[in-house]
Amino acid sequence: MGMITRTIKRCTCHSRTASRFHAFSTAFPVRSRLSDTASTRKYSQNVKNASCNAGNHRPKKSSKPSHALRIGYRSPTLNDLALAKRFFDESQTYHAGSLSPANVPFDTTIPQVAFAGRTNAGKSALLKALIPTMETIRPSKKPGFTRKVYFYGVGNRPGRELVMSDLPGYGYGSTTEQGCLILEYLRSAANLKMVYILLDSRVLEMPSDKQVVELLSTYGIAWQLVSTKFDRARVGNPQPLLDLLMRFSKASRKGAMGASDRYYKDEVIVTSSKTMAGIDELKWSIMRNCGLVSE
């Protein structure tokens, strides 16, 4: 297992930007913009078998076990998913430390991915679904429950390991201090290969998420959307997710200020920590983003 080093430094991030983080959602009422009609409920079945293509946004039936709506990426095969599951099942998992405002940045030579999102989006629950043996991961219905950045390592030998970080949420119930911590972590994280932005399927987008996308692109950090709590979704078809991806891609380009680099993946992974839908798919995506499997 590779060594993870942590250097101690005080949080010096700009408090105005940080307060934007926690002020985001209180200003906007949480309301599903999706209707719950009989036809829309079919999506739940469709998405279980569907992989959706950019040129054809309608879900199509397929025997592929995909929970991702993707554009331009190959679906994982059953073998890929089995490989990803085996890697997570057979690896050692360990609590690799935590960050509070007093001790950023966190430095590691191991590839890492982060789970970001509004408070209550389901970040900790998703981490728990990925590595159920980690008893220290604590989901909670109380918004703002995760107050530090927590790191979890998964791996079995040098070169075959990765770190996942559970970030505090932004928006309702969060604090300026947490916003500051998130910013400082993102700004300084070594080897950060992907930030998964989690969106509750029932709420989908809030302005704060778009601002995060812009911010990540400003920092030159890759991001990807994960829709959570799919077991409770009232989404009738994948179109809203694809529209959202389109809008976020635009925000990303704005954040990147016209830079030609693309900082996002045209892919939304649909998950439920309760039914475990999409979890193997997410495992494979994490491995792929950390360079442990080929694209």
Ligand SMILES: Nc1nc2c(ncn2[C@@H]2O[C@H](COP(=O)(O)OP(=O)(O)OP(=O)(O)O)[C@@H](O)[C@H]2O)c(=O)[nH]1
């Ligand atoms: N039904 C269902 N509930 C979920 C799912 N994922 C999370 N939840 C519930 O949603 C609530 C919030 O989950 P957390 O994982 O703690 O959310 P978080 O994003 O870590 O929240 P903060 O730490 O406050 O930022 C908890 O009550 C979870 O049990 C899911 O896939 N399905």
Ligand SMILES: [Mg+2]
């Ligand atoms: Mg949490």
